[in-house]
Amino acid sequence: MKKTETELTGVKEIARRANVSIGTVDRVIHNRAGVSENTKQKINAIIEELNFQPNKMASLLASRKILNFAILIPAVSNETDYWIYPLNGIKQAAAEIKQFGVTVKYYFYDLDSKNSFNIAADELLRGEPHAVLIAPSFVEESIVLANKIQAMGVPLVFINSDLPNQENLTYIGPELYQSGKLAAKLVSFAIQPQDKVLTVNIATDLENNHHLLRKEQGFKKFFEETQKQNQVITLHINETKLAPVEKSLLSVLSTDPDIKAIFVTNSRVNIVARILEKRDRKDILLIGYDFLKKNISYLESEHITFLICQRPKEQGYLGIIALYKHLFKISEIEKSVYMPIDIITKENYQFYNS
Amino acid sequence: MKKTETELTGVKEIARRANVSIGTVDRVIHNRAGVSENTKQKINAIIEELNFQPNKMASLLASRKILNFAILIPAVSNETDYWIYPLNGIKQAAAEIKQFGVTVKYYFYDLDSKNSFNIAADELLRGEPHAVLIAPSFVEESIVLANKIQAMGVPLVFINSDLPNQENLTYIGPELYQSGKLAAKLVSFAIQPQDKVLTVNIATDLENNHHLLRKEQGFKKFFEETQKQNQVITLHINETKLAPVEKSLLSVLSTDPDIKAIFVTNSRVNIVARILEKRDRKDILLIGYDFLKKNISYLESEHITFLICQRPKEQGYLGIIALYKHLFKISEIEKSVYMPIDIITKENYQFYNS
DNA sequence: CTGAAAGCGCTTACAG
């Protein structure tokens, strides 16, 4: 249970072979100034030869570094508990890497307020973090922030939605188009050729919700590609309260009684479920997004048949771990990590851990 | 970026407050013998008060421990590449914890040979590992091994299948019954009330394949519970070569032309896919298990509609991490971790990372 | 440009 092959490696051995002090070796390892080109090369050669990997624990211990990670994500709101899941993932990762001197600071913004985003972003910058994870819900504002963070040379991770042309360390989140296609496939099983299908976007600010449209496109694409003859009807509802959604939806359903499946492009599928429940319309297959308590209860009662879910907890967890692995040089980080597209039903939700 | 609040905590501070040496503090922390009850209590009180958590990196560094993990899993065979995925997960975890002084040793056995299992198990024991992960495919033989390992006080993790009444640290793998139910639900969407459904077990040694029966039970249970009128027919084929499987299967299909869906209870679904492909029977919905290359290609060609998959890579990864977290006291380990039951289709398989 | 010394927070013999 003891290490044996010490002495053969390590700064000491390098110093001995190069005939210098370990201080100089350290300078070379970390590329610090003040070493003659000559000894530098000599030392580097030995490092190569020994295939030397500095002992991270020792270096952490000696340097007494503490690293501050900053998190900027939406606050958990009354309307949706979605963001509790990424937050839980982040907290779990934070607990695990605490012992390596990492502290995590949280900044929350209101999904209904760009201003709250900007305020939180300013606070974050003032904290001078060593690494940042953000959910860039507001595109313009997020780009401004991302540019500042990247200018500081601070590694940045996006979760949940991506921002193009940034120099972020990685993106961890869903690929939307494909999830729409998958939804369409699931729907296609349960309907007859003459049935119609309805897609519903429920969001007040569709501008900042391009992602809903991506899902819709994927959904429609499936029906085109497979040459199904089912008509796909599209409905945008730019309100999120029950009453107006109900009004719009019922109007469409009465105009088109052949609609036998509804695809809701976000987690507000529970609103539609509630409406169908009131009218006792179990003949319509309902499919939507996200593992929220409200949605799960409708999965239970079979008003919702499928939920598509992209591991919100894992997004948070992996985001933090990516920053940790990068800063501690544990492994290389991929530029983007697309979460698996999970299908949740009444039969498997109890095994879905977030 | 420097730590500030040092001195307030740590063995030194405890020693100072208790008026003893840090050596004595260390003895108490690790419950070593040779400390008077009196000073022990005094020190423990201070530890409580300070909410002291020893610095793991320092302790690791000072103790120069190396930990050997032993892995016992089936070898990757020609017939199936299933076990490459757990192995990859294990290797990934091993790479990440290598820097903490963990080395991993692999022992492989042949799924067709209990003897090879016993030989590998003996070798493993001779290696005197500090932690063990096994896939206990042969029940009897695995129990014998598990008892020996547990008698040595060595933490033990099971992946892929569980063993009852053991004192293992944790089990990480699938819950089979529920996955069968889920398969039934998926099938139920695509069939008409008059259609029949076939479940197929393909395995030479059904005795050591109780798990197939569990899936079959779950599958049947769904049809009972939901009072579907579809007849569910059961077929056991105790051969794994194409020819005999083909013979059995075609015989059943010709007797019962109403069979419109087939549920294969393991990864050999590709054999059935091949048979259906040859006969160009795309009218039969085929569903089976596991993200194998062969299976995926039939998913692509739409001879297989659904694959159910339980994250083999993650099972390996999490198994190792559980041992690491246990030995390094990073967090408590749950007695069993059931993997999510994932549904793989042509539309989402490319995002499934194992 | 380089070295010698002190120290990170622990653990490990060894001496008493």
Add this chain to the structure above:
DNA sequence: CTGAAAGCGCTTACAG
């Protein structure tokens, strides 16, 4: 039962 010292493999001032 307890303490003092050396050391883990690095990093950090400081001195030259």
